[in-house]
Amino acid sequence: MADVLTFTDSGIYCPAGDFYIDPWRPVPRALITHGHADHARGGMGRYLSTDGAAPVIRHRLGEIDLATIRYGETRRIGEAEVSFHPAGHVPGSAQIRVEVKGQVWVVSGDYKVVSDGLSEPFEPIPCHAFITECTFGLPVFKWTAPERLAADLNAWWAAAAGQGRFALIGAYSLGKAQRVMAAADASIGPILTHGAVENVTEVLRAQGLPLPATIRVTPELDLKAHPGALVVAPPAALSAPWARRFSPASAPATTGFASGWMALRGVRRRRAADRGFVMSDHADWAGLNDAIRATGAERIFVTHGYTSPFRRWLEEEGYDAHVVSTEYAGEGETEEEEA
Amino acid sequence: MKHFAALFRAVDQTTKTSAKVAAMAEYFSIAPDADKLWCVALFSGRRPRRTITATVLREWAAERAGIPLWLFEECYPVVGDLAETISLVLPPPEQETDRPLSHWIAEIRRLSALPEAERKAGILAAWDGLGPTERLLFTKLLTGGFRVGVSQKLMTRALAQATGQEEAELTHRLMGSWTPETVSWDSLVHAPDPTADLSRPYPFYLAYQLEDLAALGPASDWLAERKWDGIRGQLILRGGEHHLWSRGEELMTDRFPELARLKDFLPPGTVIDGEVLAWNGAAEEPLSFNALQKRIGRKTVPKKLLAEAPAILMAYDLLEWQGADLRQTPFAERRALLESAAAELPPEAPLRLSPLVAAESWEGLAGERARSRELMAEGLMLKRRDSPYLAGRKKGDWWKWKVDPLSIDAVMIYAQSGSGRRANLFTDFTFAVWKGEELVPFTKAYSGLTDAEFRQITAWVRRNTLQKFGPVRQVPPQHVFEIGFEGIQRSTRHKSGVALRFPRMLRWRHDKPVAEANTLADLQTMLATYGGPETVTEAEA
Ligand SMILES: [Zn+2]
Ligand SMILES: [Zn+2]
Numbered sequence: 001m002a003d004v005l006t007f008t009d010s011g012i013y014c015p016a017g018d019f020y021i022d023p024w025r026p027v028p029r030a031l032i033t034h035g036h037a038d039h040a041r042g043g044m045g046r047y048l049s050t051d052g053a054a055p056v057i058r059h060r061l062g063e064i065d066l067a068t069i070r071y072g073e074t075r076r077i078g079e080a081e082v083s084f085h086p087a088g089h090v091p092g093s094a095q096i097r098v099e100v101k102g103q104v105w106v107v108s109g110d111y112k113v114v115s116d117g118l119s120e121p122f123e124p125i126p127c128h129a130f131i132t133e134c135t136f137g138l139p140v141f142k143w144t145a146p147e148r149l150a151a152d153l154n155a156w157w158a159a160a161a162g163q164g165r166f167a168l169i170g171a172y173s174l175g176k177a178q179r180v181m182a183a184a185d186a187s188i189g190p191i192l193t194h195g196a197v198e199n200v201t202e203v204l205r206a207q208g209l210p211l212p213a214t215i216r217v218t219p220e221l222d223l224k225a226h227p228g229a230l231v232v233a234p235p236a237a238l239s240a241p242w243a244r245r246f247s248p249a250s251a252p253a254t255t256g257f258a259s260g261w262m263a264l265r266g267v268r269r270r271r272a273a274d275r276g277f278v279m280s281d282h283a284d285w286a287g288l289n290d291a292i293r294a295t296g297a298e299r300i301f302v303t304h305g306y307t308s309p310f311r312r313w314l315e316e317e318g319y320d321a322h323v324v325s326t327e328y329a330g331e332g333e334t335e336e337e338e339a
Numbered sequence: 340m341k342h343f344a345a346l347f348r349a350v351d352q353t354t355k356t357s358a359k360v361a362a363m364a365e366y367f368s369i370a371p372d373a374d375k376l377w378c379v380a381l382f383s384g385r386r387p388r389r390t391i392t393a394t395v396l397r398e399w400a401a402e403r404a405g406i407p408l409w410l411f412e413e414c415y416p417v418v419g420d421l422a423e424t425i426s427l428v429l430p431p432p433e434q435e436t437d438r439p440l441s442h443w444i445a446e447i448r449r450l451s452a453l454p455e456a457e458r459k460a461g462i463l464a465a466w467d468g469l470g471p472t473e474r475l476l477f478t479k480l481l482t483g484g485f486r487v488g489v490s491q492k493l494m495t496r497a498l499a500q501a502t503g504q505e506e507a508e509l510t511h512r513l514m515g516s517w518t519p520e521t522v523s524w525d526s527l528v529h530a531p532d533p534t535a536d537l538s539r540p541y542p543f544y545l546a547y548q549l550e551d552l553a554a555l556g557p558a559s560d561w562l563a564e565r566k567w568d569g570i571r572g573q574l575i576l577r578g579g580e581h582h583l584w585s586r587g588e589e590l591m592t593d594r595f596p597e598l599a600r601l602k603d604f605l606p607p608g609t610v611i612d613g614e615v616l617a618w619n620g621a622a623e624e625p626l627s628f629n630a631l632q633k634r635i636g637r638k639t640v641p642k643k644l645l646a647e648a649p650a651i652l653m654a655y656d657l658l659e660w661q662g663a664d665l666r667q668t669p670f671a672e673r674r675a676l677l678e679s680a681a682a683e684l685p686p687e688a689p690l691r692l693s694p695l696v697a698a699e700s701w702e703g704l705a706g707e708r709a710r711s712r713e714l715m716a717e718g719l720m721l722k723r724r725d726s727p728y729l730a731g732r733k734k735g736d737w738w739k740w741k742v743d744p745l746s747i748d749a750v751m752i753y754a755q756s757g758s759g760r761r762a763n764l765f766t767d768f769t770f771a772v773w774k775g776e777e778l779v780p781f782t783k784a785y786s787g788l789t790d791a792e793f794r795q796i797t798a799w800v801r802r803n804t805l806q807k808f809g810p811v812r813q814v815p816p817q818h819v820f821e822i823g824f825e826g827i828q829r830s831t832r833h834k835s836g837v838a839l840r841f842p843r844m845l846r847w848r849h850d851k852p853v854a855e856a857n858t859l860a861d862l863q864t865m866l867a868t869y870g871g872p873e874t875v876t877e878a879e880a
Pocket of ligand 2: 038110
């Protein structure tokens with residue numbers, strides 16, 4: 001029996017339906033799991049995504065031919081039946097289920113299994129073959145519980161605010177930035193945002209996501225009017241000149257990063273931030289293992305992350321496991337931005 | 340241990356000195372005495388010795404985590420630290436307990452005396468009862484790898500804030516060979532007579548590298564000496580005993596037994612600051628640093644080595660004389676006293692007076708500095724005539740004016756990732772020079788680049804790996820670096836036939852084509868000009 005999906009130089013391909021999933025080279029027809037830049041790229045002929053992911057994809061890619069689909073809705077493309085299911089990664093993100101002649105394959109996209117309160121919670125989809133990311137596929141990665149994360153974040157912010165200092169946090173613009181805002185206790189002070197964060201936040205807010213009020217940082221903004229604010233910015237902005245105005249000599253900002261890599265003390269210290277919050281939109285070790293088990297799949301293809309040890313681990317656990325190389329952001333180099 | 344864990348997180352998390360000091364001062368005001376004592380000990384490098392091998396800890400941790408050992412080994416280089424890897428892979432604690440730091444240190448000592456099965460049970464039970472940071476600290480204490488990003492100076496400042504004692508006084512009290520088993524908190528910090536400890540050294544005054552000669556004012560305000568390439572040492576003669584301290588506050592008395600003779604020639608109540616050198620008595624000049632290096636690693640010295648590489652103290656300052664602390668006396672006066680004391684010594688006494696380098700002007704001194712290598716010195720030391728002897732590294736009165744390092748342009752051929760803080764970067768490189776068409780590796784170096792440069796080269800290594808040998812990546816010869824080093828000697832252990840002293844990267848030579856890197860012949864020329872004989876063996880290097 002022919003494979004439902006194959007792995008090509010352009011991306012994951014379905015011969016029966018003649019479409020690609022999250023391709024990295026221009027193709028006629030692309031199914032997109034979510035709006036992060038390593039999954040949603042420009043130059044495709046036609047796009048299909050969930051209605052929840054579409055606004056951000058349009059915001060990022062501009063004028064494109066994009067059709068949408070609801071979670072759980074089935075669509076026939078050529079000989080394939082296709083449906084999208086919540087991946088819990090960012091709002092609107094999906095796993096894509098493809099069925100051809102009774103064979104079911106699922107592409108996970110990026111996912112996490114713990115609910116973040118904003119994204120539609122991850123749903124395990126029974127399948128024969130599961131193509132899974134493994135960005136954090138080593139047993140040293142275990143995420144902090146969301147309630148504990150919120151408490152740590154607010155304690156850190158409140159301490160800074162109490163000293164009249166800004167609390168400057170680096171968090172990826174789509175996903176973690178909004179989780180930080182949603183976790184922030186508005187009674188401590190106002191939330192300021194970097195333009196890149198605010199742009200995405202506006203799109204999500206317009207979609208009806210319950211996000212708190214934020215203030216866009218512009219050159220004209222009078223910072224003195226917002227003492228002790230929480231400032232949410234993309235990680236790279238914290239080391240850019242942009243961040244300097246939040247650190248007057250009298251009261252330098254305290255800095256933090258929200259990232260799964262903050263689980264590692266070495267990375268935390270190298271970033272030279274005051275605080276690291278272990279917050280990720282990817283599954284941790286236990287999450288990956290649980291998700292894989294829940295699919296009931298026997299064939300597992302692992303992509304971006306610690307693929308070779310993770311594959312070997314799965315094989316020893318009894319799976320028919322393979323490594324697939326993709327161009328999604330991978331090991332090590334994703335330290336800046338785990339998309 | 341929750342308080343101590345909170346302290347560790349606080350100093351580990353922040354980059355701000357003031358926040359570190361505040362966290363420590365708070366700890367010193369709330370922790371029980373026994374814990375404070377251990378905290379001071381640990382923060383000043385007085386770690387308990389490792390009593391349990393890392394191998395079994397890895398196995399026990401993997402077993403407890405339900406993962407195969409190979410997977411544990413995959414995690415280790417990603418994390419970059421053994422104790423941290425262990426504490427991360429273990430399942431969350433079943434029930435957390437809060438016992439004091441001193442309890443856990445005693446527990447480690449107790450466990451290390453038990454048969455292996457009981458020891459394992461004890462360690463697994465401890466892991467199960469400790470939260471993440473506590474578990475990391477406990478494991479670091481087990482592996483003997485406890486380190487913290489706080490200097491002794493900052494810790495002393497915090498202790499001064501918490502106790503109301505003078506910082507300088509505390510610095511002095513914390514020196515010496517005490518351990519938490521031999522002193523109490525009160526006797527260490529508060530007891531009335533600190534000089535009761537006859538072996539106690541004064542804090543060393545450390546010089547900075549000279550930045551701006553023009554800012555020093557007239558040369559007549561300064562005294563110059565050679566900067567000797569040995570081991571800084573403080574010799575203490577008190578109450579009929581002698582002690583020799585290293586700058587790292589280690590007792591070296593037994594490593595240099597020949598200095599005991601100085602008790603016969605100098606009166607009690609004398610403390611001398613100087614440089615321990617291996618000495619060629621016939622030529623009245625230092626042997627190479629390599630000769631001294633043989634002595635460093637040995638706690639006791641065989642006769643043959645005593646004869647081959649006899650040690651002397653090259654004296655350059657007098658800190659105590661006739662029992663009086665001279666540190667506030669101007670340097671020129673201390674020096675005059677030292678000269679008169681040294682003048683009385685017979686030639687067989689293992690002490691030499693570090694001669695002054697006379698010069699009327701900075702130009703004259705610059706000329707003297709240029710002669711340093713031929714005199715087996717590293718450069719000049721400049722000391723302000725009227726300066727007191729300060730504690731620690733302070734700018735202004737003492738400057739190192741080193742000769743420029745030797746340097747060579749070399750090609751990077753292998754890269755390896757760093758550890759700890761740099762676990763995700765390639766920082767350890769092997770360099771080669773040309774021998775005809777072939778590149779011959781001759782040194783490794785791992786410091787000298789900025790973090791941005793390390794990130795840049797890391798990205799390049801990832802994309803250009805030719806072959807992997809375990810953690811080592813072979814890369815194409817495309818990048819040239821200027822390698823600086825302090826010395827060169829013949830070596831049969833290296834394919835190139837040379838070994839360098841203190842190699843580091845001075846610059847990334849983006850401007851230099853690989854073909855224009857230096858050659859093995861260039862290194863051999865340097866060896867002939869500056870080189871020493873091969874004297875270092877693997878165990879000592
Ligand atoms: Zn993503
Ligand atoms: Zn991704």
